[in-house]
Amino acid sequence: MYESMKGRVENAVESGKIEEEHIDDNEEMQEAFAKWTDNFTRQVHPTIIQVLLANTKDRDVSDKLMPNLIYVSREKSKMHPHHFKAGALNALVRVSATMTNAPIVLTLDCDTYSNDPQTIKRVLCYFFDPEIRSTTAYVQFPQIFRGLNKGDIYFSEHKRLFQINPLGMDGLLGPNYVGTGCFFQRRAFFGCPSSFIQPEMPELSPNYVVKKPIGSVETLDLAHRVAACNYENHNGWGIKLGFRYGSLVEDYYTGYRMQCEGWRSIFCSPKRSAFLGDSPVTLIDLLSQCKRWTNGLLDVLFSKYSTITFGFQKMGLLMSFAYTYYAIWPILCIALTIYAFIPQLALLNGISTFPQISDPRSLLYVFLFVGANGKDLLDFHLENGTFQRWWNSQRMWMICGLSSFLFGCIDYTLSSLGIAVRGFDLTSKVQDDELSKRYDQGTFEFGVASPMFVPMTMAAIINVVSFVVGSIGLFRSGIRNMEGLILQILLSGFVVINCWPVYEAIVFRSDNGRMSTKITLIAAFLTSIMCLLAY
Structure with a gap:
């Protein structure tokens, strides 16, 4: 039914008028198309x-009654601003309040589906406690x-983000909300546990009985009214109420x-996954998603509700640290960029940036590297x-630091200065047969000539050059004469191993997913x- 209606709506939008085949019955005409105008488009309707x-x-x-589906x-x-996903969710919260006002709200991404019919029973065990x-x-x-x-x-x-850290946060005030697979109490959208905020109309109150x-x-007239663009003007939605x-x-x-208001949350991770969804299957989609996260996290970090100041006052030290850990993700691009280029440039010029390998202080660097990665x-x-997925995770951490995090920080800075306007980049998660085949084989996709590929390609080039030059110097001069450069050679070697997909995409591949010649030339230049x- 949904696919049929979706097709008819899209056909009507494309043709610019309503044909008889677009309408199934008079009820549809009254409810869905009564407000149709010549200016009806995907962006304005x-x-x-x-x-x-x-x-x-x-x-x-089987002749049993079906649940409501609207x-x-x-x-x-x-x-009027759309406020993207949060605005859509608030509209749904209000519409559902006027039509059923169920006390529990489930949010799911459009590509997510239920994988376990026992999930609702598990949730009710918590909400009825x-x-x-x-x-x-x-x-x-x-x-x-x-x-x-x-x-x-x-x-x-x-x-x-989705499995390890929430376990630790669950021992405090609970995990962060990740946008999907989450059941809310409707009451939580209306102020802190001890202080209820009365909405602008009684029909939206969580205690209202439809x-x-x-x-x-x-009912339908009221639902249309609370879903209007201008409904949220000066009434607290998005600020004190709702998402x-x-x-x-x-x-x-x-x-x-x-959680700053005093609510807590619960992390429920049964052996059988409650929900399953789709993930980005191209590198550019993943980086675009992370770039959007970067802008959003920096919005929070530098707002009056900063996790460092406001969060510390409202949540305490540990929960403030837990949220700040995510908020400072983008800023780590500074350290990652420095480690990707500065020691390597110094190595090419014979300048030591780390202690000599015989110096006990060098053990500190070894301990931090082995300890952090080992943990x-x-x-x-656990x-x-x-091991393979862990290796790819730390590789992607480096790639994101030199692409999505870096570009996201630049984008945020320019936007803060009023130089650029940020948009909401959706992740496509769409793939063709050839792309799907390469993904299943574990082959990286660089087919899109994106500027975000330039820094990582530059890092791949400078590290392989510095590693080769350093290794030749080590072979000719011996360890004793190269003690001050050993850690830099090892660092370059570590980056070279991580950048193998980049070298493969530049030199060894001829498929549509190889690195663009344009990107390679720009990075080399x-x-x-x-x-x-540097010289």
């Missing part, structure tokens, strides 16, 4: 609310992906603000991860200039 199934009349093949497309206008119900805002399930290749080359599963039929004229505005990562920000590997192993300036 009135609210559309269509009751596809009603639990009072529609039955399945299609909602909120009003869109160039004169009298000891925690009054302070529990949401129950978060880990985001698990289907269709990942064996090594998860792009680290799309984000095991630290008495009129879901398809009645009064919060102010960051492109509305999930992280909403969960953070709720991370142990976390992966959460049923493999900029690397040459960098080396000349």
Whole structure:
């Protein structure tokens, strides 16, 4: 039914008019197309609310009543901000309040589906527990992906974000909201546990009981009114009520603000995945997603609700650190960029940046490197991860630091200065047969000539050059005469190993996923200039 209606709506939009084949019955004409105008487009159109199934009349093949199913497309206008996903979620919260006002709300991404029919029973066990119900805002399930290749080359599963770190946060105030696979108490959208914020109309209150039929004229009129573009003007939605505005990562920000208000959350990770979803299957999609996260995280970090100041006051030290850990992700691009270029340029000029290998202080660098990576590997192993996936995860951390994090920080800085305007970049998650085949084989996809590939290509070139030059010097002069450069040679070698997919895409591949010649030439040219300036 949904696919049929979707096709008819899209055909109507493309043709610019409503044909008879677009309409199934008079009810559809009254509800879905009554407000049609010549200016109706994908970006500008009135609210559309269509009751596809009603639990009072529609039955399945075994003659049992079906649950309600309502299609909602909120009003869109160039004169009003859309607030992206958070705005859509708030519109759905209000529309659902006027039609059913169920006390529990589930949010799912469009590519996510239920994988376990027992999930709702698990959630109800928490929400019906009298000891925690009054302070529990949401129950978060880990985001698990289907269709990942064996090594998860792009680290799309984000095991630290969705599985490892929430376990630690669950021992405090609970995990952060990750945007999907999450059950909310409707009450949590209306202020802190001890102080209820009365919405602007009683029909939106979480305690309101809907008495009129879901398809009645009064119910539908009210639903259309609360889904309008200008409805949120000066009434607190997105600021004090509902999902919060102010960051492109509305999930992280909403969960953070709720916990600052005194709510707690619960992490539920059963053996059988509650939900399964799709992940990006191209490198550029993954980097675009991380770039959007970067902008959103920096929005929070440098706002008046900063996790460092506001979070510390409201949540305490440990939970503040937990949220700040995510918020400072983008800034780590500074350290990653320095480690990717500075020691290597110094190595080419014979300048030591680390202690000599015989100096006891060098053990500190070895300890930090082995300790951090060893602890991370142990976390992966305890959460049923493999060494191959862990290796790809730390490789992608380096790649993101030199691409999405770096470009995201630049974008955020320019936007803060009013030089550029940021947009919401959706992740396509669409693939053709050849791309799918390369992904299943574990081959990186560089087919798009994106500027984000330039820094990582530059790092790959400078590191292989410095490693070769350093190794030749070590072979000719011996360890004793090269003690001060050993750690730099090892660092270059580590980066070279991580950059193997880049070398492969530049030199050894001829498929459509190879590195663009344009990107390679630009990176080589900029690397040459960098080396000349350093020399």
